[in-house]
Amino acid sequence: MISFQEALQSILSTPLPLVGDEKINFTNSLDRILSTDIYAQENIPLAPLSSMDGYAFNYEDLEILKTQGLEILQDNPAGSELSICKKGCAIKTFTGALMPKMTDTIVLIEECQVRNQRIFLHQDMHLQKGAWVRPVGSNYQSGEKLLQQGLKISPYEIGLLAELNCNFISVKQKPKVGILVSGSEIIEVGEKREHNGQVRSVNNHLLKAMVEKSGGQAIVYETLQDDKDTLLKTFTKMLNECDLIVTTGGMSKGDYDFTQDVILEHGDVIFKGVRIKPGKPVLFALSKSSKKPILGLAGNPNAAAITFYLFGGLLLKRMTKQKAELKILKAYLKEEMTKNDQRLEFRSVKLEVLEGKYYVSSLCKNNQSAIINNLCEDRALVIFDAEKTILAKDTEVDIILLKEFE
Numbered sequence: 001m002i003s004f005q006e007a008l009q010s011i012l013s014t015p016l017p018l019v020g021d022e023k024i025n026f027t028n029s030l031d032r033i034l035s036t037d038i039y040a041q042e043n044i045p046l047a048p049l050s051s052m053d054g055y056a057f058n059y060e061d062l063e064i065l066k067t068q069g070l071e072i073l074q075d076n077p078a079g080s081e082l083s084i085c086k087k088g089c090a091i092k093t094f095t096g097a098l099m100p101k102m103t104d105t106i107v108l109i110e111e112c113q114v115r116n117q118r119i120f121l122h123q124d125m126h127l128q129k130g131a132w133v134r135p136v137g138s139n140y141q142s143g144e145k146l147l148q149q150g151l152k153i154s155p156y157e158i159g160l161l162a163e164l165n166c167n168f169i170s171v172k173q174k175p176k177v178g179i180l181v182s183g184s185e186i187i188e189v190g191e192k193r194e195h196n197g198q199v200r201s202v203n204n205h206l207l208k209a210m211v212e213k214s215g216g217q218a219i220v221y222e223t224l225q226d227d228k229d230t231l232l233k234t235f236t237k238m239l240n241e242c243d244l245i246v247t248t249g250g251m252s253k254g255d256y257d258f259t260q261d262v263i264l265e266h267g268d269v270i271f272k273g274v275r276i277k278p279g280k281p282v283l284f285a286l287s288k289s290s291k292k293p294i295l296g297l298a299g300n301p302n303a304a305a306i307t308f309y310l311f312g313g314l315l316l317k318r319m320t321k322q323k324a325e326l327k328i329l330k331a332y333l334k335e336e337m338t339k340n341d342q343r344l345e346f347r348s349v350k351l352e353v354l355e356g357k358y359y360v361s362s363l364c365k366n367n368q369s370a371i372i373n374n375l376c377e378d379r380a381l382v383i384f385d386a387e388k389t390i391l392a393k394d395t396e397v398d399i400i401l402l403k404e405f406e
Contacts, residue, residue, distance in 0.1 A: 001273035001280065004344050010270050010284060011314050012324055016293055019173045019243055019319055026161040026169050029153045031215060033172040033320040038147035040164065043137035047082075048099040052132045055112065055119050056103035057090040059129040062121075064088055065107065069118035076100060090119055099133055106132035150321045152215070172320040174217040178242035179207045182224040182231060182259055183249045183299060202301040202372060203248040210308055214316050216244070228258040235262045239287055244315060246308065249299030260296060267294050275386065277345040279307035293319075301372040306346055306381065309402070331358035331380065331399045337391045345384035346400070348374040360399060375402055 002010075021035040050056065057070055064070060070090040076083050078096035085091050085102040093099065093106065107127060112119045121127070140146055146164070147157060153171075161169060181204045187193060188201050204220045211218040219242060224230050238245050247259050260272070260283060267285030274282050283296035293315050297304040310326065317324040331351070339345055349360040360382055363374055383398040384391065391397060 001275045002271050004274055004276050007271055007274045007276075007282075007284070007311070008314075008326070011311050012318070014270055014284075014286065014293075015291070016286075016315065016318050017243070017291055018321060019175050021170050022173050023168050023170055026158060026166050029158060029161070029169060029171060030155065032153050032174075033215060033322055034147055034149050034151045034153060034157075035170045035172045035321070037145055037149050038161070038164065038166065038169070040140045040142055040144045040146055042142050044139040044163065045134055045136060047136060048104075049134045050093045050095060050097050050099060050106050050132060051134050052106060052108055053094050054092075054106040054108040054132060055090040056085065056093040056100050056106055058085065058087065058103055059105045059127075061088060062127060065090075065112070065119065065121045066123075069115065069120040072114070072117050072119060104133065105129055108132065150323060152322065174215060175243040175316055175319050176241065177211045177216040177218050177244045177246060177316070178238035179204055179211070179218055179220045180224070180231075180234060180238060180245070180247045180259075181249060181299075182226060182247070184225045186223050186249075188223065203297075203299070203304050206301055206305055206372070207246060207248070207308060210305065210312070211246075211316075214313050215320065216316050226258060228261065231258050231262045232265065235266060239266060239290065239292060243292060243319060244312075245287075245292065245294045246297065246312060247295070248297045248304045263294055263296055272296075275343045276307075277341055277343045278303035279310075280343065282307045282311065284311065302348070302374055305372070305375055309400075310346070326400060328383070328398050328400060329358060330396055331360045331382070333382075333391055333393055333395045333397060334359050334361040336393050337362060337382070337384070339384055339389055342386055344386040346381040347384050348379055348402075349382050349399075351378045351380040351399075351401070358399065360397070379403075 057065060061070060070088060073089050073091050076091045076093040076097045078094055080097060082098050083091055083100040085100040091100045105127065107121060111125045112121050146160060181201060185198055186201050187198045201223050204223060208218040208220050221234055221238060224234060249259060263283060263285055267287055269285045272283045273280060279298050281298050285294040287294060295312055297307050314324045348363060350363060352359045360380055379402045380399040381402060
């Protein structure tokens with residue numbers, strides 16, 4: 001077995017085939033990955049605009065504003081055509097409106113008083129030239145790069161794309177992720193249990209959701225019995241239809257663990273077995289023919305979820321040219337934690353935010369790999385060093401937020 005850092009380096013450095021690009025309407029681009037840089041085609045704003053409600057005037061008339069007052073010529077709401085001011089005058093101008101010709105400054109409504117259709121500056125007010133005016137190109141200028149390829153599009157980028165008039169944009173195709181669950185003990189949700197040795201199919205539904213949350217297109221194949229010929233046939237089909245293959249189960253050394261044998265027939269193994277808990281038997285390989293990545297996970301749901309989170313999410317990011325890294329944060333232990341294993345452990349813990357800091361504490365359940373409910377609600381993973389067996393209360397530790405798929 002190799003260390004976690006060695007496994008992580010293999011995941012991050014092994015050459016992988018990339019998915020292609022496609023054009024879509026920007027309104028459908030939420031959570032998609034931008035495949036080209038986006039540049040401004042014009043200055044925004046195109047002309048000087050008022051950023052507040054007030055009166056537009058020429059700063060050279062400041063003394064007149066203080067003493068004699070400026071005559072109010074007209075109103076200038078947002079969306080109006082360009083108006084023209086005169087010396088000794090002002091135009092009432094509202095937020096977002098074009099600054100009238102011959103003006104360069106806004107005096108706010110509350111900074112002056114109106115008498116006989118003239119405005120007078122309050123005596124205690126001090127104005128600067130250009131106050132409350134948005135200059136040409138102050139948002140961004142023509143030719144400026146605004147969005148970089150590899151960016152995951154959020155609602156805010158969609159707003160910017162609308163302002164940029166980018167009706168159609170180029171994004172990465174969603175990687176097709178084939179999910180194969182095997183095990184003669186597995187029955188589907190809704191299926192009647194015939195004896196107590198049967199367990200519900202969890203991993204296909206769990207991994208499908210994780211893949212989709214990570215920006216992939218999940219293709220769930222029929223859950224298979226422990227039969228090598230059937231596994232081999234389905235696996236060959238997956239290699240033809242998918243960009244990434246994920247399997248669960250059949251990764252140990254039992255007489256009926258055929259999945260790893262099938263992978264070995266089709267793939268060149270990069271690593272098999274990592275000194276981590278849970279998920280020790282995790283396998284990473286590339287197809288011998290297409291070099292497509294293959295990720296073999298343990299059958300227990302907790303282990304399958306955590307190892308896909310640690311490795312599968314990074315593979316998807318690399319295949320779509322995103323920045324691939326694990327986000328490690330800091331937290332404090334609310335209680336002492338111990339372990340009796342020499343592996344690096346990713347332990348599920350309760351997560352709280354107190355006075356702006358993360359705090360974590362142990363779960364009531366133990367940390368067996370089969371306990372999927374350990375990952376539900378507000379949870380994180382404490383990274384428990386291999387060399388340590390005790391973490392004292394109030395120790396600062398590294399954590400990974402389980403609900404974050406960015």
